[in-house]
Ligand SMILES: Nc1nc2c(c(=O)[nH]1)N=C([C@H](O)[C@H](O)COP(=O)(O)OP(=O)(O)OP(=O)(O)O)CN2
């Protein structure tokens with residue numbers, strides 16, 4: 750069984766090596782869709798009986814490890830020297846430094862890795878993260894999936 754929870758956050762970025770508009774500082778209302786797999790919990794008396802995981806729990810975990818950290822942050826590539834220096838000059842600025850360009854593709858992979866470590870199987874229902882879809886705009890998104898062994 751697959752379940753998906755959607756969350757949204759705002760963040761700034763630029764692709765410093767881009768040959769067009771995206772090299773300018775700008776922001777997006779990012780949308781992240783988190784897909785988990787697992788079996789339906791059947792244990793009587795369990796508050797999550799009938800669920801793979803309570804959607805509110807999916808949100809709580811994603812917010813704690815990822816979304817609250819990226820929301821209203823500037824996502825900057827560590828190799829983007831002028832922007833790194835500028836952000837460092839701002840007192841108490843919410844900045845997330847990445848070792849790759851903050852493209853939709855890279856953000857989806859980073860989000861997958863962070864979330865993958867966060868979703869643990871608590872009830873023996875083989876819960877695990879399967880897929881992350883990250884929308885940069887309503888028209889542009891990237892998918893990161895669990896590698897097939
Ligand atoms: N493969 C990728 N291409 C681009 C990325 C990316 O992350 N991966 N990012 C950008 C820009 O950051 C920008 O966010 C995308 O802007 P744009 O192409 O203008 O997207 P829109 O949905 O606003 O496009 P419309 O043509 O206005 O619909 C660029 N490329």
Ligand SMILES: [Zn+2]
Pocket residue numbers: 762771775776777885
């Ligand atoms: Zn952009």
